[in-house]
Amino acid sequence: MTIEAEGTAPPAGSDRAAIEGVAPARPAAAGRTPGFGFRVTATDGAARTGVLTTPHGDVPTPTFMPVGTQGSVKTLTPGEVAATGARIVLGNTYHLWLRPGPDLVAKLGGLHRFTKWPHAMLTDSGGFQAFSLAERRTVSEDGFVFRSHLDGAKCSLSPEVAMQVQGALGADIAMQLDICPPGGAPRAEVEQAVLRTTRWARRCLAAKAPEQAVFGIVQGGSHVDLRRAHADELGAMPFDGLALGGFSVGEPIEDMHRALLEVAPHLDPGRPRYLMGVGTPSDLVRAIGAGVDMFDCVLPTRNARNGQALLRGGRIVIKQARYREDPRPLDEDCPCPACAGGYSRAYLRHLFIAGEILVLRLFSAHNLTLYGALVREAREAIARGDYASFARRWLEPRPDDAP
Amino acid sequence: MTIEAEGTAPPAGSDRAAIEGVAPARPAAAGRTPGFGFRVTATDGAARTGVLTTPHGDVPTPTFMPVGTQGSVKTLTPGEVAATGARIVLGNTYHLWLRPGPDLVAKLGGLHRFTKWPHAMLTDSGGFQAFSLAERRTVSEDGFVFRSHLDGAKCSLSPEVAMQVQGALGADIAMQLDICPPGGAPRAEVEQAVLRTTRWARRCLAAKAPEQAVFGIVQGGSHVDLRRAHADELGAMPFDGLALGGFSVGEPIEDMHRALLEVAPHLDPGRPRYLMGVGTPSDLVRAIGAGVDMFDCVLPTRNARNGQALLRGGRIVIKQARYREDPRPLDEDCPCPACAGGYSRAYLRHLFIAGEILVLRLFSAHNLTLYGALVREAREAIARGDYASFARRWLEPRPDDAP
Numbered sequence: 101m102t103i104e105a106e107g108t109a110p111p112a113g114s115d116r117a118a119i120e121g122v123a124p125a126r127p128a129a130a131g132r133t134p135g136f137g138f139r140v141t142a143t144d145g146a147a148r149t150g151v152l153t154t155p156h157g158d159v160p161t162p163t164f165m166p167v168g169t170q171g172s173v174k175t176l177t178p179g180e181v182a183a184t185g186a187r188i189v190l191g192n193t194y195h196l197w198l199r200p201g202p203d204l205v206a207k208l209g210g211l212h213r214f215t216k217w218p219h220a221m222l223t224d225s226g227g228f229q230a231f232s233l234a235e236r237r238t239v240s241e242d243g244f245v246f247r248s249h250l251d252g253a254k255c256s257l258s259p260e261v262a263m264q265v266q267g268a269l270g271a272d273i274a275m276q277l278d279i280c281p282p283g284g285a286p287r288a289e290v291e292q293a294v295l296r297t298t299r300w301a302r303r304c305l306a307a308k309a310p311e312q313a314v315f316g317i318v319q320g321g322s323h324v325d326l327r328r329a330h331a332d333e334l335g336a337m338p339f340d341g342l343a344l345g346g347f348s349v350g351e352p353i354e355d356m357h358r359a360l361l362e363v364a365p366h367l368d369p370g371r372p373r374y375l376m377g378v379g380t381p382s383d384l385v386r387a388i389g390a391g392v393d394m395f396d397c398v399l400p401t402r403n404a405r406n407g408q409a410l411l412r413g414g415r416i417v418i419k420q421a422r423y424r425e426d427p428r429p430l431d432e433d434c435p436c437p438a439c440a441g442g443y444s445r446a447y448l449r450h451l452f453i454a455g456e457i458l459v460l461r462l463f464s465a466h467n468l469t470l471y472g473a474l475v476r477e478a479r480e481a482i483a484r485g486d487y488a489s490f491a492r493r494w495l496e497p498r499p500d501d502a503p
Numbered sequence: 504m505t506i507e508a509e510g511t512a513p514p515a516g517s518d519r520a521a522i523e524g525v526a527p528a529r530p531a532a533a534g535r536t537p538g539f540g541f542r543v544t545a546t547d548g549a550a551r552t553g554v555l556t557t558p559h560g561d562v563p564t565p566t567f568m569p570v571g572t573q574g575s576v577k578t579l580t581p582g583e584v585a586a587t588g589a590r591i592v593l594g595n596t597y598h599l600w601l602r603p604g605p606d607l608v609a610k611l612g613g614l615h616r617f618t619k620w621p622h623a624m625l626t627d628s629g630g631f632q633a634f635s636l637a638e639r640r641t642v643s644e645d646g647f648v649f650r651s652h653l654d655g656a657k658c659s660l661s662p663e664v665a666m667q668v669q670g671a672l673g674a675d676i677a678m679q680l681d682i683c684p685p686g687g688a689p690r691a692e693v694e695q696a697v698l699r700t701t702r703w704a705r706r707c708l709a710a711k712a713p714e715q716a717v718f719g720i721v722q723g724g725s726h727v728d729l730r731r732a733h734a735d736e737l738g739a740m741p742f743d744g745l746a747l748g749g750f751s752v753g754e755p756i757e758d759m760h761r762a763l764l765e766v767a768p769h770l771d772p773g774r775p776r777y778l779m780g781v782g783t784p785s786d787l788v789r790a791i792g793a794g795v796d797m798f799d800c801v802l803p804t805r806n807a808r809n810g811q812a813l814l815r816g817g818r819i820v821i822k823q824a825r826y827r828e829d830p831r832p833l834d835e836d837c838p839c840p841a842c843a844g845g846y847s848r849a850y851l852r853h854l855f856i857a858g859e860i861l862v863l864r865l866f867s868a869h870n871l872t873l874y875g876a877l878v879r880e881a882r883e884a885i886a887r888g889d890y891a892s893f894a895r896r897w898l899e900p901r902p903d904d905a906p
Binding site for chain 2: 170171172174175176177195199200204207208209214215216424425427437441442443444446447450451453454456457458460461
């Protein structure tokens, strides 16, 4: 089943939309930024595969964005990141704003030239970290006021500043500033967050750099009615894509997946759908099944630095004594530098216990390669109409990988 | 001027030896280990270039051995190390003995297979670190007794154990256990160290693995007479190479270079001469001029991790504010991943200040590439009889590399 849509959706009320349970399309609202577009090339149930067009190349979707918090996907070169299959990475505006600062990045030619990443790039708004990392933070209608976690300097992050900073950083895609309530927040608080996020959405669109795409962020917690209403509201605005924020923020993960099944297909199908900050391989498999196109998460790189190598259906915690004399690579079928390089688990364990940086690199490349394989195989499965069996295969728990 | 010698020296008393001030040759004593040899292919004054043959390939000399203390040249893959021009690396027996242990390394196929380094490898004896790193250490005629710096376990390192552990690690070249007095030691202490080192030399040769080459270690501090006498004594033994230990251990560096000029040419010219633990680029240039063939030092990789990029005639301390907006690479003519990768000094500075591992990798590769270029250019200069002008060029101090 294949449809084509260059930044637009099928005609409102068409049979397709009715059959697939998607929201009515708003062709006038989507894909406003020059050089930017989105095209769905195949669907299988709610899952879809497509192509996100950016000034720095096409990104096949579903896609996973490795996180380059401070202008570097930790431990790896841009070439190594691209070798995992990634064609878009995420930078954290909060960190880059505080250090080295948007003016310096702009002076050096923008984040692409500064970091030597040649493919597409997205920055978050900085709001999430301003609230979670910074000190003495307060929030008002105007934005966040906080103290830098680096030097205590007082900073103000309004919707306008968020767009200005992201404009200077110069990623292909910026994110609107939003309010992200914690997982257990009362419904009234979530409702207020939705309302303020909508007001900030308008201010962000008004303040955005003309050449930079911007995504809106749908809030609403695990409340499907709030989520759908917010998706409609933001969908009516000329955002280039729509994100789901406020998931995986402390709520039971089953609540997220239950809500995703009802919310993701409701987001305008003509625009890319981005589930922020998620997640494990099985989270990705399930969310792609619900119709999500884009993901980011620190899990593969952070777990790598904690000595965890992810496998299909399992993981290796390399410090465990069971790997002490294990001559096998992490995964015999994996093309990553760790596995194709022929390093034994015994050697990798030694490096980790000895505190050698090499193993952090190898595990980071390995884990991102697994994520790259997951989204590539998902795209292929959707294209051949076989997503259900792909998902079954990936979600199947496997016995621990013992020597 | 070209001579050929496959693990042997010119006939004793020949004009060449007399003219160049080299010691009388002892052909019967050299190159006893199968698969191992040394051939001088050209000389220029005391400097020489040649080929060290090992079971893991030929090593052109002069050569610099990057240090892989714990089975990894810190931050780099074997392929990246080889790309700097290195064809031999050094492993630290003390560290590998304590962790992961020689039995494990042997079980996994030896240090080459364990670490995936395909070229030649040398291990030190462990004595230097047993004395400098370990706790509650004592030394007697039988060897060192100490407590592991990792877990306090009591360990005994005799000449026989040093050879047994190095045999199990399985590098191409092992080093004898020696006594290395500190830089300011009184002459009487240095004389005792020489005597015990000679007795240990015999015990090491008796205990060595048949397939592993072993180098003797000449001691004697900055006392040229002691050094020469010791060089003759060890030169009469069937070592595959002769090292100069006990230099760069706290004495004024000019004392070392003065002694080297008189001692290095005195070492049997038919065997490789290895100056242990040295040094800066200018130390290498001067020592090669004195007739040294092999070097190891942690300086290029350790300084890299401290944020220092070495240049010809200078260095960049990347945290300095002067590099904050500097768009240039470290060195426009350098082929290393940092320079050829096009990373600006401004970006490298940001990475270093932000604590990103990527910059440690890039600086390590850069600094080792400089050392690789130094020894390669030294070999070429010797072969064309132009070492003096090469040395002048490298030793010339340059103005600080300001933006």
